[in-house]
Amino acid sequence: MRSFIISSSAVKIDRYYDKNFKELAIESIKDLEKKISEPLEPEALIISSVAVEHLDRQSNMAGIIADYLGLRNIRVYRVESGEASGLAAVQIAHSLVSSKAVKKALVIGVDKLSDMPNAKIAELYSYLKDSDYIQIHGVSPLSEAALLAKIYMKTYDYSYEDLFIWPFTMHQNSLDTPHAQLRFKISPDSYKESPILAEPLRLLDSYPFGDGASALYIVSEDVAEEYDVNVSIEGLSSSNDVNDIASREDLLIFSAVRDSFIKTLKMADIELGKLKYIEIHDNYTPNAFIVLESIGLADRGKAPELLQDSMIGSAHVNLSGGLKARGNPWGATGIYQVHEIFSALLGEFKKSVLGEIEYAAAQNMSGCGDVSYSIVLKRVR
């Protein structure tokens, strides 16, 4: 059973000191509402957020946002699966719609990383790791990614400068992404003045902390038929790995990313080569390359060499600027990714680069591939 996306929207990722979680979430659906021809009357509201209870001291966020939206007598859910919460929320919506439990589901991803100082955000980010046995060692996805960077560089004989092509490319891509947090160019040697977060990784290898909200309207086939252009969710799957990267037998392949992508392509019944545009989860530079290799877009250790003008083979990757430059407001990130590939399929995003395309995909993970979701969208007509 398929489900369809008929509208999406996203606010520019920024520091919204003047808006609370609810206001930012509601702001994000204004454009979405304009693009549909009927009143916004979802039967389910699914909120994706990683840290609302820590940043806003708030539970039951979905119920409260539904209240502010004037939605009554509907199903409300808050979804949290680490940084992969966004696509996890889409999967809930897809399941509800394709199983005919509801016809219309509104998905909103929202997080506000500007609400607290950096060290607190670094602490909340470490919550992605097992609190009993891993977080307690001071380990966070940052230190894991730094270790992966060193192992990647040694295994495949790259220098730090070789890997810096990723942040450089992402900053070029974000220049004309309207909702990107960072819209400026960086030079190939700008890392020299970028502070070290965890050596060898610098600030420019990481994502900026910012506030964001993005929304999708996911509906059943009969509702979608009322619209001129239809985009269907053809494949959507997830997989998981051990939370502790130290225990992984192969550190340089994210098995959760690989497995979820294989399952998603199988569900969509397409080959990888059919995808002309993919948004991946590049929370840190080494992770971008490991994801590209785990998906199968490049052989092991080849992604940095093969990446040219943000293309690997026939696929454009992260035209938005990725987490690196578009931004990574945690629970909203997966929704931004789907907003981007959906808009691209409609010809409303990066059309000059992509032209008309039939398929696009997104990959959204937590930490260093602890859990990973992937989605394939198809322009049906």
Add this chain to the structure above:
Amino acid sequence: MMFERSPAKIWRNRDVLYRLKYSYCRDCKRSFYPPRGRCIYCGSSNIEHRYSSGRGVVKEFTVVYQTPVGFTDMSPMVIGLIEMEEGFRLLAQIVDVKPEEISNGMKVEAVLRRMIVDGETGLIYYGIKFAPLIEKS
């Protein structure tokens, strides 16, 4: 001000955090940490729990400057990928050595340290970090 971290949590985790309790799979003969009820490699539940000797080697390490709240005192904090004599690996802090003097393959021993201190009035969490072996002078 009330303490923020659970006394029950510190108590139930003490064997793992104080003594590096790990799992050994009797079927595939592999070891892993933290301990779990099922083997993370072969899925078997034919598991026994053991305690590590505390001896290991550094396989890789990173020097962290963007430390989370609770760990800022340790900044720059060294996180090492440590391979234990018993075969399992874990990520943990390396202390009592200047980062420029750490090398991959360096032998380390498990040492009990303060992991995190809960504010001014809460409990002190103790656990294992790693330090270079004390060499004969």
Add this chain to the structure above:
Amino acid sequence: MTKIKAGVTGWGSYIPPYRIKASDIASLWGFDPYTPKAIWIEEKAVAALDEDTITIGWRASKYALQRAGVKPEEIGAVFVGTESKPYSVKPSATVIADALGISPKKLASDLEFACRAASEAIRISISLVNTEMAKYTLVVGADTAQASPGDVLEFTASSGGVALVIGGLDNAAAVIEDSYTYVTDTPDFWRRSLAPYPEHGEAFTGEPAYFNHIINAVKGLFEEGGYKPNDFDYAVFHQPNGKFPLQVGAKLGFPKEKILPGLVTPYIGNTYNGSALMGFAKILEEAKPGSRILLAPFGSGAGSDAYAIVVTDHVLEKRDKAPKVVDMINRKIYIDYARYAKMREKILRYRR
């Protein structure tokens, strides 16, 4: 002569690698540059921010168990002598015991008698072992000693610890032949319950306290046991600085040569409950079997114990089973006063 049938089955020590030079402290607070030399202190060991009496005591205990060759389950009592408990209420001994895998069937408590609490734990242990209430006991003397910044005490107050496994005569590295104790109410040094740093009577800590108690304890041991200074190959006294042990030794008739091997304070500072025991541990790592050691710890408040201890052949097989005091004395990471102030939490700040 008392009938002691107990010995030191294993010993271990721990000295943090961080060192601050006494001259840096003198310079910062405007002391006459000769001051450190006058009390003979060159540098002192400083615990890291993530260390305390529990972690230092654990490390020393781990090494003591290695040398003892005793299984943790065989330890029937754990005593921690300290004047720098991480918790005012909540024992340190229980954390150390659980972290070493010592069984719940044990005694465990923290003892406080300034620098002498661990020594009292040795005497309690002798009773427990002799009455067979415990097969082995673990005695820990560990401190992260505090001193008010700028106080003369700051030159010496350091961090470190020693642990002894006390057991029967079989397998003992050293046999405790005899002991004597001398305790009075003498207010030479104190810290009120919520005060961050101790106060002391300066010169009053000398004659009526340190010297009076050690001399009486050692003389008591000599009288009851029939010993003379010549019966001893080594003498180790509590060492609040480098000068006092040599002075008290001279008063008791011991030449410098018998005192210097166990005098460690000039290089690592006064580790309080680890102070005399650190010198004792060092001698166990150097002395020939058959050597007799005079051990005389002291604690303010005040009291001293004197022990006559004879090294056995077993000492030889145990020495290399754990790091030695001299290895830890020589292992140094120098820090300046600013880093020392950070590590010993002397900087007013909000904890993050």
